[in-house]
Amino acid sequence: MCHRRIRDRCLYEAHGVHPKVGGKVSRLVPVMSELMLMPVHERREIIEDLVVRELKSALFMTDEDELPLEAGFFDLGLTSLKMSEVKATLEQELECEIQTTVLFRRPTPGQLIDHLTD
Template structure:
């Protein structure tokens, strides 16, 4: 997810660990809030603030977004 790499100041060619917690990656609550806002803007959907803490890895958050936030898009296929 580009938004996480941007927040973490990671170069494009560096691989983002999908199974490490956001906090293990160096994210703070403030950075997570900024990522949430950018994801909402990009997806055109609201994301629960608690989702970022209940789904504390990129992998789990991606699964949550696909199954809950964007379910109508993925169910249509």
């Protein structure tokens, strides 16, 4: 638990990521234009955290549950409707458009993260 608190504090100080508020993680994710100015490893960490958080939420997973980054969206149990909702949330958080075809050409969390990081 201490490690998580330290990580939350570091993310908050470095990236404006807020610790838990009201039992739910609330984050101020930099928009894509700001992310593109960051070093790739920092940008990837923030994007991965956001994508994993949204996918876990859509799948009703807990923070402790492991989300396999190389499993297909449909293999994970996501429906087209849930993926549309995740896509809309990511677009809103990042303030960028994600083409629907990207979700089919890059059908795993890891591939989506790679696409958004590039």
